[in-house]
Amino acid sequence: MxxxxxxxxxxxxxxxxxxKLINVYVEQNQMNVDEExxxxxxxxxxxxxxxxxxxxxxxxxxxxxxxxxxxVLGSNIEDLVQLCSCILKNNMEIHIIKxxxxxxxxxxxxxxxxxxxxxxxxxxxxxxxxxxxxxxxxSSSKFDKYLDEIVTYLRNNMxxxxxxxxxxxxxxxxxxYIESRELREVVHGSSFVTPSKNxxxxxxxxxxCPTVEEKENL
Numbered sequence: 170m171x172x173x174x175x176x177x178x179x180x181x182x183x184x185x186x187x188x189k190l191i192n193v194y195v196e197q198n199q200m201n202v203d204e205e206x207x208x209x210x211x212x213x214x215x216x217x218x219x220x221x222x223x224x225x226x227x228x229x230x231x232x233x234x235x236x237x238x239x240x241v242l243g244s245n246i247e248d249l250v251q252l253c254s255c256i257l258k259n260n261m262e263i264h265i266i267k268x269x270x271x272x273x274x275x276x277x278x279x280x281x282x283x284x285x286x287x288x289x290x291x292x293x294x295x296x297x298x299x300x301x302x303x304x305x306x307x308s309s310s311k312f313d314k315y316l317d318e319i320v321t322y323l324r325n326n327m328x329x330x331x332x333x334x335x336x337x338x339x340x341x342x343x344x345x346y347i348e349s350r351e352l353r354e355v356v357h358g359s360s361f362v363t364p365s366k367n368x369x370x371x372x373x374x375x376x377x378c379p380t381v382e383e384k385e386n387l
Contacts, residue, residue, distance in 0.1 A: 172232060184209075233261070242256075
């Protein structure tokens with residue numbers, strides 16, 4: 170079984186960007202996604218509080234997981250390591266779309282460590298940013314909570330009027346939301362993803378070793 174997991178995070182990438190690239194990846198690789206989960210839980214929640222997501226992952230074994238980037242699984246390094254270990258223990262394969270990397274229990278450990286350290290560096294850099302909205306982020310919308318349903322409706326070629334009636338919302342506002350988020354393009358994967366060359370080598374090169382500050386002689 171092939172399934173995708175999408176979890177937006179205000180410090181990284183929204184759900185619709187993830188959907189867009191996952192759909193492009195699926196189309197390019199002629200894959201069929203059997204299940205899809207869009208997790209709208211708070212970005213600050215630890216793994217122990219993400220009951221629905223944990224239950225979802227534990228229900229899969231010997232399957233293929235599609236995610237946009239490694240941080241989608243968790244933006245806390247401890248949680249990320251635990252969840253990745255569990256996924257690989259269950260003999261699952263993880264396709265990381267952004268880096269065009271596939272991880273399974275036979276993957277070179279340096280690749281996994283490189284991805285984790287890359288996230289560590291990003292989180293460390295984000296902690297230093299205190300002003301302004303993160304680059305590439307969008308303001309939240311009251312329709313974000315309906316994203317999963319809207320995507321499903323669009324895939325079934327449902328009209329905006331039908332969607333608005335089912336959701337009990339304004340047709341014009343829903344239409345603006347779909348257009349501003351380019352959800353039709355997201356659903357149909359209209360963009361093209363070109364895998365980077367030497368991705369693995371470049372990833373390993375980004376690993377940073379710890380440094381020790383020299384103390385002045387007293």
